[in-house]
Amino acid sequence: MATSGGFNHRNGVSQRSSLKPLSSSGVRRSSTGSMGGSTAAAAKDDTGVPGRVRVAVRLRPRNQEELIADADFADCVELQSELKRLKLRKNNWDSDTFEFDEVLTEFASQKRVYEVVAKPVVESVLDGYNGTVMAYGQTGTGKTYTLGRLGEEDTAARGIMVRAMEDILADISLETDSVSVSYLQLYMETIQDLLDPANDNISIVEDPKTGDVSLPGATIIEIRDHMSFMELLRLGEAHRFAANTKLNTESSRSHAILMVNVKRHVKGRDSTLSNENGNNSHISKNLKAPLVRKGKLVVVDLAGSERIDKSGSEGHTLEEAKSINLSLSALGKCINALAENSAHVPVRDSKLTRLLRDSFGGTARTSLIITIGPSPRHRGETTSTIMFGQRAMKVENMLKLKEEFDYKSLSRRLDIQLDKLIAEHERQQKAFKDEIERITIEAQNQISETERNYADALEKERLKYQKDYMESIKKLEEQLMMNQRNYGSDKITNGQKDNSTDVTSNKENLSALEEVVELKKMLQKETLLRKNAEEEINNLKNQLSQWKRSEALGNSEILKLRKMLEDETHRKEKLEEEIAMLQSQLMQISFEADETRKQLDLSEPGKILGGLDSLMEQVRQSQLKESGNEEKSSIAQLFEQ
Numbered sequence: 200m201a202t203s204g205g206f207n208h209r210n211g212v213s214q215r216s217s218l219k220p221l222s223s224s225g226v227r228r229s230s231t232g233s234m235g236g237s238t239a240a241a242a243k244d245d246t247g248v249p250g251r252v253r254v255a256v257r258l259r260p261r262n263q264e265e266l267i268a269d270a271d272f273a274d275c276v277e278l279q280s281e282l283k284r285l286k287l288r289k290n291n292w293d294s295d296t297f298e299f300d301e302v303l304t305e306f307a308s309q310k311r312v313y314e315v316v317a318k319p320v321v322e323s324v325l326d327g328y329n330g331t332v333m334a335y336g337q338t339g340t341g342k343t344y345t346l347g348r349l350g351e352e353d354t355a356a357r358g359i360m361v362r363a364m365e366d367i368l369a370d371i372s373l374e375t376d377s378v379s380v381s382y383l384q385l386y387m388e389t390i391q392d393l394l395d396p397a398n399d400n401i402s403i404v405e406d407p408k409t410g411d412v413s414l415p416g417a418t419i420i421e422i423r424d425h426m427s428f429m430e431l432l433r434l435g436e437a438h439r440f441a442a443n444t445k446l447n448t449e450s451s452r453s454h455a456i457l458m459v460n461v462k463r464h465v466k467g468r469d470s471t472l473s474n475e476n477g478n479n480s481h482i483s484k485n486l487k488a489p490l491v492r493k494g495k496l497v498v499v500d501l502a503g504s505e506r507i508d509k510s511g512s513e514g515h516t517l518e519e520a521k522s523i524n525l526s527l528s529a530l531g532k533c534i535n536a537l538a539e540n541s542a543h544v545p546v547r548d549s550k551l552t553r554l555l556r557d558s559f560g561g562t563a564r565t566s567l568i569i570t571i572g573p574s575p576r577h578r579g580e581t582t583s584t585i586m587f588g589q590r591a592m593k594v595e596n597m598l599k600l601k602e603e604f605d606y607k608s609l610s611r612r613l614d615i616q617l618d619k620l621i622a623e624h625e626r627q628q629k630a631f632k633d634e635i636e637r638i639t640i641e642a643q644n645q646i647s648e649t650e651r652n653y654a655d656a657l658e659k660e661r662l663k664y665q666k667d668y669m670e671s672i673k674k675l676e677e678q679l680m681m682n683q684r685n686y687g688s689d690k691i692t693n694g695q696k697d698n699s700t701d702v703t704s705n706k707e708n709l710s711a712l713e714e715v716v717e718l719k720k721m722l723q724k725e726t727l728l729r730k731n732a733e734e735e736i737n738n739l740k741n742q743l744s745q746w747k748r749s750e751a752l753g754n755s756e757i758l759k760l761r762k763m764l765e766d767e768t769h770r771k772e773k774l775e776e777e778i779a780m781l782q783s784q785l786m787q788i789s790f791e792a793d794e795t796r797k798q799l800d801l802s803e804p805g806k807i808l809g810g811l812d813s814l815m816e817q818v819r820q821s822q823l824k825e826s827g828n829e830e831k832s833s834i835a836q837l838f839e840q
């Protein structure tokens with residue numbers, strides 16, 4: 200229900216919309232047989248579209264008890280469904296006639312009831328509007344039957360809740376959209392979580408500017424398939440409190456409220472800013488927030504609307520009945536005030552009216568189904584139900600598209616991109632360091648291997664020449680000794696021997712001389728070999744110094760690369776600072792956008808959205824240009840290295 204501020208648009212005559220189709224998937228499905236309302240399409244302008252509360256009446260067939268007890272009496276109502284009229288019999292010859300948006304006889308199937316009462320609302324929710332489907336009527340007239348039947352044994356018996364979720368799940372894309380559900384009951388002015396009964400004091404939070412009502416304390420379950428939704432409904436039903444009354448042993452004494460939030464991503468409405476290289480992983484890829492539509496479907500199964508005296512309530516049940524009556528009469532008062540365009544709508548009189556503030560006189564598309572029984576014994580309740588429905592038909596809502604930029608998701612996306620970039624940068628940095636280390640180790644290994652080889656070869660050569668030299672010296676010494684010995688003995692025996700022995704001696708001397716010559720030759724050869732070895736050593740020395748030079752060169756190269764790496768790290772830090780600044784600016788703009796939107800919500804919203812968009816765009820463009828160029832050149836340089 201709208202506060203006085205919310206009434207400004209209500210007075211306009213309900214009109215068929217000249218509205219554009221809003222479904223992201225194209226033109227909205229037709230809603231054949233719907234209760235005469237415009238299809239879910241609505242104008243994008245922020246003032247909203249008039250949308251009167253649609254009211255259908257459904258007659259329950261006679262039950263066993265009525266078949267017997269009322270056997271001799273005619274039904275208290277007569278339905279003319281083609282004319283959408285209901286005749287309420289005053290007596291045998293007189294009746295009052297009422298018109299409704301839809302008149303559903305006792306033979307109307309659950310499918311038809313869903314299609315005319317709820318389907319248009321569900322379609323609006325899928326298009327980004329709030330929607331309400333509510334059942335009002337005396338206990339036992341079929342409210343829960345209409346809304347909450349699970350139809351497990353007979354699918355034709357499925358109620359509005361099950362069918363609505365089937366349509367929602369069939370229409371959304373699980374990749375981009377989401378559906379979440381809360382299930383609550385309002386019992387004696389206390390809101391209890393039907394998905395977590397221990398949570399039984401949930402408070403209502405109202406946004407005074409937008410009129411949005413939320414229950415932050417309630418359990419919210421994300422729905423991804425129909426089975427999980429059925430589980431959830433079963434669980435909720437099991438927890439729903441039911442107290443017996445004299446009228447009906449299975450009477451629901453609480454109001455059950457199912458809230459379905461549908462968040463849809465609007466395709467093609469978030470432009471991307473790619474850099475010139477078309478590098479998709481780049482930070483500047485997506486700086487425009489995605490556009491989302493957030494429709495909320497509220498299905499309300501009210502407690503029975505019978506009078507206290509008739510329900511025969513006593514003690515605690517009397518208190519309970521009073522409390523139910525309080526919320527229902529508060530609802531009735533609000534609807535009266537809205538129907539009469541009253542300046543004051545007593546929304547705050549009960550929790551029920553606070554919860555339904557957006558459904559009557561607010562921004563939601565609302566469909567009310569009033570359920571009645573045929574028995575003439577309950578004519579009073581049936582009359583008051585019909586009057587409630589008639590007044591509700593006069594309530595005019597102003598449907599508003601719940602469309603907004605999803606700055607949270609933009610921020611999440613930027614965070615992910617930033618994380619990816621940082622990880623990529625770190626990976627590259629590590630690969631670079633590893634490569635430098637590998638080259639350094641390889642060079643060091645080569646140097647030490649060459650040094651080892653050189654030292655081995657040197658040692659081998661040294662040992663070989665030392666050995667050869669020692670052997671040659673030894674030979675020479677032996678030869679010299681032998682010669683000296685021969686020469687001495689020659690001198691001693693010289694006098695004793697005759698001239699003939701002189702010849703022999705001369706011969707021996709000759710061979711000794713030859714040997715000396717031979718030895719000299721050997722010495723020369725050895726000297727030559729030694730010279731060669733020294734040359735070899737010199738060669739190896741040269742090679743070693745060359746290796747050392749190239750090692751020094753390599754080291755200076757590594758130093759240069761390290762310096763460049765440091766520069767890159769420095770640039771990366773600068774970039775991260777800029778991105779953080781960019782994010783904070785975005786958040787600031789988001790905040791200001793929200794503020795501005797809220798402040799100017801009722802004035803010139805079309806202009807504001809455009810203004811905000813272009814402001815965002817300017818800030819992004821200028822930020823991106825600077826950071827994008829610098830970043831690109833640094834990344835390119837990094838890849839080059």
Ligand SMILES: Nc1ncnc2c1ncn2[C@@H]1O[C@H](COP(=O)(O)OP(=O)(O)OP(=O)(O)O)[C@@H](O)[C@H]1O
Nearest residue numbers: 259260338339340341342343344449450451502503
């Ligand atoms: N259209 C219908 N066709 C056949 N049976 C129906 C129909 N509507 C209601 N019933 C039956 O009437 C009984 C009462 O219905 P239901 O519990 O839905 O009433 P209710 O209005 O929700 O009552 P309460 O206010 O106590 O919750 C149930 O047994 C249900 O199966």
